[in-house]
Amino acid sequence: MSDDMGVIVRTMARATIPLIGIFGAYVVSHGHLTPGGGFQGGATIAGAGILFLLAFGLSEMKRRYDKHLYSALEGIGGLVFLGAAMLGIGTAFFYNTLWHDGPVFNGEPGTLLSAGYLPIMNLAVGLKVFTGLVSAMAAIALYRRWKS
Amino acid sequence: MFGYWDALYFVFIFIIGLILAWLLNEWAKNSGMGTRETGDGTKIFISGEDPDRVVPGFEHLEGHFTGRNVMWGLTYALKRFFTVLRADHTGLLTDYVSYLLITTAFVLGAILIWG
Amino acid sequence: MNGEAILPYIIIIPLFGAFSMPIVSLAGRKAREAWAVLISALTLVVASALFYHVWDTKEIIVYTLGAKTPFGQGVDFPIRIVWEVDLLGAIMVLTVAFVSFMAILYSIGYMKHDTGLEKYYTLILILELGMLGIAITGDLFNFYVFLEIMSIASYALVAFRNDTWEGIEAGIKYMFVGSIASSFVLLGIALLYGQYGTLTMGYMAIKILENPTVTAKVALALFIAGLLFKSGASPVHMWLADAHPAAPSSISAMLSGLVIKIGGIYAMARILFSIYSPLANKILEAYNQPYINMxxxxWVIIIFACLTLIIGNAMAVIQTDMKRxxxxxxxxxxxxxxxxxGIGLAAYGTQTGEVALAGAIYHTVNHALMKALLFLVAGAVIHEVGTRNLNELSGLAKTMPKTTFAFLIGAAAIVGTPPLNGFASKWLIYESSAVFNPVLGAIAIIGTAFCTAAYVRVLYTFFGRPSERIANAEDPETSMMLPMLLLVLAIVVMGLFPWQISDKVMIPAARMLEQFKFEYIQALISLAGGA
Incomplete structure (x- = not known):
């Protein structure tokens, strides 16, 4: 018996998963300009992953989901965040050196390439939240499944 | 007033106490009677528990001190206190929350009245 | 050495270690263990340097996150997150780093047969990070964030061994009630922020002085209630008796030795003495201004302390589970x-209060070492014998002599036997409580009587006649033995210089905490000149 939700749901999921992902990516990358940010966008992208899990079932998820990759990506997200925070360690921890004098991300406030380390941090947090939430949902789905 | 203590003094007092205990032991050995230096007389006495005696139903505990009965006197004397304490530690989550709320209410009341 | 320059590394290093743990652990088990040990050792080095710096200069380090000064452009109040480390904070940082290092070293041998260890080491580093953050922070919301980091890591670690229901049940109970206590703390912070419009502790102190409202009192009550829970004071100690035995022993050592002190006692001391300045309230009282009666x-804290003393020690007497x-x-x-x-607050301004406060700080450090040692010993016993039921552990001294020796030292120290460290701190507390109020001194002595009874039971068990159960036990491997011996060494060495440590470290720490010259506020405001 397959544990997916049938052809209708699968087709709809195929259509919507990319859209959810794109919207999440938009929320992440515009985190410093619009409401939302790394966490909210990451959670939105994770929603796409969860939709995949529900629509296509655990067995398909197991085939596509690599535990080591996701935990390594989560670690990388955290490390990038920490690295962005440490860019201005000469002045202070979390000093926004990119915004004050750094070569990139110091454009006009309100444009995409502004706000110094904030876009980098948003991307890092988005990656971390996405991988973390998908891992958590996969773990919950895997945990103690009773055979019906 | 404060701080007249030094670990060394207490070590000295401890050593003097040991010597006193040893002297007392020697004195008791010399002046006492009815004590054997062999056999049952050498057994350690803990709260009346005989390490060699087998209690029916407790064979698995045979032959070793358990520490269970060491503070028997204290536990027995304060039996009612301990019964109340034990009954209070229910392990129920709701009780934990209730105690937290009672504590908060008490602190809040005390601070609003006297604080 | 520059204190400001090294302070951020106390957070950066464990954070880096925790984030990189999933990547490092791809290289295998040895790499993962070496990485955890290396990170915690580095943290210990930085913590020692920080402690030495603060102790040497006797100055409060103020570190601003993200800018040179905490003051905004064109405003004369601090708007940024600051970290403020006084001597008490530095002592806590050193204790946390040391005991965490011991626990991580111990985990190598102790957790050998467990799975999912990359998560374990990540969580243990995050737990350490949360505690270090609480010790150094000078911002109320930052404090709450670190408190939650610490609490959530400890909820997860309590339930780490999810093959038995005991851990899961204890973890869930701890999580539910702990979240309620955390939310009380958060509510207190929200009330203060709503009333005074700032989150910086030093500036909050000034605002509360200017206008001590009922809101401030309610917030204080919420803080005290939430933090009493976190410190495991009676009658909200029951979660502790579930959670600490259920966790793996290396985690128990950290929970009992550190978490309840940093998240409870230290935070309470920081809030009571640095935000609600007792000196200022005394001055306000003298001038007939509205004030908060510290x-x-x-006395409220003393009441809870007496309850805790009696109930905690008395319940210890009748347990059969060693870790419980x-x-x-x-x-x-x-x-x-x-x-x-409590005496330090009730007798504020007198020598009694100062000695009591110094005794409390001293006992915090001592108890962290002693209880870590005792839990590590309990872990070694569980590791070798497989049970923690005292009725089955008789005669352990024959087969595990070194472990029993370590336990003997730890038990003697916690009871307060003279040449060991527990004596000095307990003596300071007895002495000051007897001077303050003889009834409190008597209660403290009764508590110690119960405590002695509890440990005498365990020691009788260990030195009793060997049972079959322990016949095959032997002293554990080096990675488990070494932390125990180091802790024994620390206890003995600290016990040899009680007078010096109390005079050189603890009394200055108490004095800095009491802030007779508003040092904590001054350190922050003195930065305003540069803005």
Missing amino acids: GAIG LLAYSSVGQIGYILLGL
């Missing part, structure tokens, strides 16, 4: 620390 708050006994003993020892803290 003496009464001291140690957990209840922790509750009892928290009672002593709270007693010292």
